[in-house]
Amino acid sequence: MKPNHDIFIGLMAIAIGCLLTGGAIFQSPLLMQLTKSRLLIESVGATAARWIIAALGLTTIALGALIATGWRIHW
Numbered sequence: 001m002k003p004n005h006d007i008f009i010g011l012m013a014i015a016i017g018c019l020l021t022g023g024a025i026f027q028s029p030l031l032m033q034l035t036k037s038r039l040l041i042e043s044v045g046a047t048a049a050r051w052i053i054a055a056l057g058l059t060t061i062a063l064g065a066l067i068a069t070g071w072r073i074h075w
Helices: 004-025 035-044 046-068
Strands: none
Touching: 004 046, 035 046
16 A cells, blocks of 8 residues: 555646646746746746756656656665
8 A cells, every 4th residue: 555645745746847838838927937947048048948947847747757656766
C-alpha cells in the first residue's frame, strides 16, 4: 500500500505541471508576467520561453506520476 503523502504530493506536482503546461500553451498573461518568466522571455525570446516552460511542466507531471505511484530510487 502506498503512503497517502506520496499520492498527495504526486497529485500536487501533476496539478502544478498541468498549470505550467496550460499557461505556456495558452499564453497566460498571469504566467508570462511573473518575474522569472519575464526574465526568461527577455533572455531567450517569447516563443522559446513558452517551450521551456511547457517542458518544465511536462517534466513536473512525469515526476508527479512517479511519486504518486510510489517509485523510489534504491541507492
